[in-house]
Amino acid sequence: MLTIPFIRENKAAVIERLAIKNFTNTSLLDDVLELDEQRRLLQKESDDTLAETNKLAREIGEMYKSGKAQQANLLKETNADLKEKAKALGEQLEALKTQIQDKLVEIPNLPHPDVPKGRTPADNLIVYEEGQMPELPASAVPHWDLVSTYKLIDFELGNKVTGAGFPFYTGKGARLQRALINFFLDEAIAAGYREVQPPLLVNEASAYGTGQLPDKEGQMYTIGLDKLYLIPTAEVPVTNIFRDVILNESELPVRTTAYSSCFRREAGSWGKHVRGLNRLHQFDKVEIVEVAHPEKSYETLEKMRAHVSSVLQKLELPFRILKLCGGDMSFTSALTYDFEVYSAAQQMWLEVSSVSNFENFQANRMKLRFKDKEGNIQLAHTLNGSALALPRIVAALLENNQDENGINIPKVLQQYTGFERID
């Protein structure tokens, strides 16, 4: 959520930058500013009225003490009118605030000046690419065939027990999952992130805090009876740790990592590009989250990028990094790097990580602040990234490392899996 003073003082620039994200509903900005103008007037009137009633109450008290009951009773009547007025003003004020808030949350974050223009994924900028493209044998097949041949993942069983997109991982497939999770967590911890294990369900306030609510409700699984939501990413519970928190400047940065299952409804996508592990309703992911000083957040973004890169390098996967264009960026992000690994049998680049700086957009919405050296309170910056999401990593690992009669496990994982080969 953008701050109103910022919009007010930088309106032209805001409009210009939002256009990069293809957001052109500038009347929303006007509405917010105008409503806020009204709000301030109303605030003054309401405060003044309340001040008057407070004063009268004190006077009435004095009168009773000094035995002037009659005068006091007279004043009571005056005060009753004022109180009524104050109540009405208060209600108007609340309504106005809600109205402002509702509009404010519809305005996306400003893209960083480096963000390329564009509307579709095709406009994303490839900023980095590395790794050897594997040379596969003629017998090479996509991962959905491999997992069935070597009994690593059972989609049918998941289908029976839960539904499409909820696979069972079996045998070495299950072990590989566990190995990857531990590997990712160990890497994150070594990079300075503190591990937490978050709840997989969050309440409304948290879903609102990270922006899943009010308008992306349909993307989450909900527990209606208890008004809880299954998390689409660990970002939700982890970032909400800091909701309504004022940190000390000396505590920054706060680095957190969490493994969690993630649940996504993702209704309406079918076809070859979502086959097998490419898109699931439940999957596993290790997330990194950082609360950063505003002056350090882009430095932090680069560190996150370096961290994810190093993990992919250790897994010996060919990957590339995209700087997302305005049209492909998320609502909340100011700058996002997507990481894609090459899955050789599908001959497709698969997104395995997304690293973003939200600047103070999330922080403003959830009131995450810090007290600087001068004692001033300011909004912190938040960033997060996947490090990494499992399914597509698994897909690429299996496809890229296959030979005629088996699959080799990358060296770095072998101490975690306890085996060097699947056959």
Add this chain to the structure above:
RNA sequence: GGAGAGAUGGCAGAGCGGUUGAAUGCGGCGGUCUCGAAAACCGUUGUCCGCUUUACGGCGGACCGGGGGUUCGAAUCCCCCUCUCUCCGCCA
């Protein structure tokens, strides 16, 4: 699930319905003392909103788990909700 107790500032812990934004202690910050530190002593120490000021600041409003009510006036009384603790039951 049954019975009871409670929710106050960073923490601990007071608080007769009327200058109580809230005693006191600890912690934090500033200072005195010291070569330096500790101790001691003095001072200071919440958040949000509005108005005002070149600025330090000043004034007003809101907030004592959340919501509603009683009252001229509520942290203090009443109702509802949430959460926590203790005892009992159940249990991975």
